[in-house]
Amino acid sequence: MSQSHTLTNPLLAPWNTPFEAPPFSEIRPEHFQPAFEAAFASHANEIAAIRDNPEKPTFENTILAMERAGRDLDRVFSVFFNLTGADTSDTLQKIEREIAPAYTRHLSAIYLDGDLFARIKSLYDSRKAVDLSPEQARVLDRYHIRFTQNGAGLAPAEKRRLAEINERLSVLGTTFGQNVLADERSYALVLDGAEDLAGLPDFVIESAAEAARDRGLPGKHVITLSRSSIEPFLQYSARRDLREAAFRAWTSRGETGETDNRPIIAETVRLRAERARLLGYDSFAAYRLKDTMAGSPEAALDLLQAVWTPAREQALREQAALQALIAEEGGNFDIKPWDWRYYAERRRKAEFDLQESEIKPYLQLEKMIEAAFYTANRLFGLTFSERDDVPIYHPDMRVWEVKDAENNHIGLFFGDYFARASKRSGAWMNSFRDQHKLDGDTRPIIANVMNFAKAAPGSPCLLSFDDARTLFHEFGHALHGLLSDVTYPSIAGTNVSRDFVEFPSQLYEHWLERPEILKRFALHYRTGEPMPDALIERLLKARRFNQGFATVEYCASALIDMDFHRMTDPGDLDVTAFEAESLKRIGMPEAITMRHRPPHFLHVFQGGGYSAAYYSYLWSEVLDADGFEAFEQADDIFDSETAGRLKEFVYSAGNRREPMDAYMAFRGRPPKQDALLRGRGLV
Template structure:
């Protein structure tokens, strides 16, 4: 298939150079990958085999300019593999995982290429490099060393085999979870099965049935549907059935069971770390992080675990007492927690989700998130109907600065569907850089909100609204990037810093200035009453013991799993039970992500042994927002300028700790985290 006939390879003429989604067919992907891989191999060979004396430009610069075709094909394919997949795309994904791993490993284990980089690195102090060039050189030198460059040939061959196998396992793991989520449905028959469900949830369960070509009402394993079902359903038997199905994703015993995959992944990661000279995989992984060591990450998790567990036990006592008061002769179990917590919140704060939701329209929360960005950073989002999208649900927005100059393109993909993996994330179809021209970013936010009934707006929970702000925080990190070299662009920062811009952005949702303007009733247009707003803000730390224990237990199991020096006979279920017993996990609580469906950790290596990073970044965001509070204005111009310059626009131009200090003026203060979560003594 020629470049002219393959839209993935031909020039893209749509506005903003957006991918021509309508022209792309499944059969285009493999030929496009093959052609782009061949081109990239030739580019790498040209650099590695050069007889010229190594310089920054003919080695590092050339390396940064290579791979554009492959990046373009891969960005389209993998974005759609996550957000709009099918069996054919999944088959290509399984085929390409080891091929792409083999390709990238061959690059980073190419001794001739590394010798050229190493030669430039050795004389870096005499080259008059810019700060950004020096950062690129240092990061690549480290990346090649961490990949195994310069090691004996037998070690390199084993490292390559491990990487290839891990790529295949990660792909299969994620597909197994998606297939489990797609295949499970619980039919709600009649009014008895709908008992306790508010109107918005009845509509959402009907919409889910319609989306799957069924009649009536159903519950699926989409988080936006199952969590509110657990929160409101008066049918304890149905809550238990749904919760156990949610908990059992990835361990059903059939073709989608992930437990053997986990054991192999943990063993291969440990072996790779030892081949590279590290004690454990966690030591290898965290060597390039803000934390620096597993011990530092573990200290943070344990410092939060104790007060969180104490608070969770108090919360459980309150729920047990409430159940008894309501005449429910039960012992509160994991599938009961959200149900009684919702009633406890109503009792304690005269507040429930059904009262809040009419004021939290999806479209208005999108407006609020965009307006916050405008007030902080002077940018504007304008919807564009002339830009190609990959699904009818997707919306496209042009982003411009205060002078009307284009910043980039933003896609919002907000609704749950069976072709989309669960959760919420930000990604890029194209990252910002200046090395190959003034390249503007194309950023996407993907979420899984339950769609409103036909003709009705989609209403969000407050947690949903927070998720939307969180992902736009990531999106702004990509959109506002202002770097020359692709390596340093946008969110390409160490893992325990990448959540800082997104978690910081969540704070603006909770500010009265924002809620008073955008939290308006979907029928009357009236703003949320002050009394309701006050109760909402007063309840911000409600159930935080539960939320923190759910998260920290997951992070502890992840870290402990990757601290193993011996993985012989590893069993994920037994290991999970062992760690939870050691930390004395509160009764009626489970991890937010159990190993068989822990996609952060096992669908690739993004958060492997680094799930703690959300909490590490939360220390930064809690202390960081205090800068605006201290300035007396949540949109203070000077504070926002420093935030943009040193964080949102800076990419990975400098060490994360220095970037934070340049913004804040001091190192982060951990006590802000406990205050934020209501866990301070």
């Protein structure tokens, strides 16, 4: 791309926007392909200059130069892949199918460059004789690990095969995600008339009406496959036949017709196993967990099994109680997965005098956002000011400027909260720009993306307690990005090991459950009255309710993820049979399904970020359960000394040190597993 075209492409031209945020209003789909081509070329030239530098390798002319390289590519990549997840289109999906393998080829060319790796290895081998700061030594170590884990030390023929595998995996992952989104976009359970609405509270009916309007069906009510739509329907619908229809559609995403992901899974698992063998590992799980806190599949499985056994026993007791409730009400059927949430809600009402419809009027989205901000202010001194002058990619988005206690600019926070057909399901944190200090203080731009059911115009969006917990969870990730305070971008923010990255987010969830937060922000949307003490007490007493079910559906997904990736030679894999055999082996209760069945397991098969690592939520829960006890032991959930250590060694530290060292610097000792079991009510 010529210089003149570069300056006219908004992805590559200077961003003359507030805080140099992406100029979304100027960006069109046709800008991405040429922007990627130009960014690939410029990055390749920068890497070549580093590789071909005739001077002896130094940290400055090799590692620091690589940290500075590829800034155009970082900008284009961050905007494009944020949009393909949060506000995609047929045009963007077509570009994604072309760009994903091209991006992988580009990275493979870098990681498999023998001369470039020779410079890095020379520095690494002589690192003790070089005067490096602790942070520089850490960055050098991460580069060496990254290159070796990506095949830099392989023979030429093995490198070629590894590059082929990487490119094919990128194609498979892209197709997998697009298939799931296609199934989610195409499905709508239309509720027509009072009989179809039986049992549904007003907030479910209102959100279903809004979903129908979004799909061009005014006057109707629609249940979608967004979790915030279908889970309340399964909790409250008195129509067992409709619950079954919706549940089967939800759990069969990515399993039928043109969007059948099972052949993709089989090929992905085979290629990942081959990739691991090329790199000298017995299995993909062994390769994947080498650079994690767990260190090995065996360590991860030990934790999963320690939780699975008591969780399964608890779930079977819960199942028996629900079956008894069905019998009491005259039902003559065995409980099925589409019945569990409905009867669990009825049981919760009977045992705790509590139901979701009683809680939800107090959990306004706006107030929960305020609660998350307030918690960050009390812990870390942050303030949030909403801005209307920063470009956004969808009208529903909101933007806040974040400042510290001294009124210094910390970063921008984007909130994209509502489900829509152009957004993949789930909730996540994204970064449009990471923090670093290479050339001045570059401040981060962080986004939280949710899929809450949108309320009717003029009505507040009301959240379930699980929705509110999700908001706090993702905001914990956002703070990990916003508070980052390191020099080098490769170790900034959430660029930490997979089984540590969930610790800051899961830890943040704990503040939502505290009466200090609920009394202040859980305000009834009609009266403005705070949640009554008696209701808070019942809510907190019931928080361990149904934990056998919740733990089993999660652990089953983590165990099968590990089963797929511990195979040394998957051969001609029958995904459906493999799933069934794995569930039988672990004794999966028939009335519960996995939280994510393989055909729509985006964590594992879309981009692979959690492949062989879905266990990491549980691993991090050991840390967060134990970590929050530090505040409880201080008798102050906002204790400044404890919060100061948490900020210094976790939220702001990026990947400056090994995760266990970071945790111990915060906590003063290693984590203890019993806090997790207590928190889930499994002891």
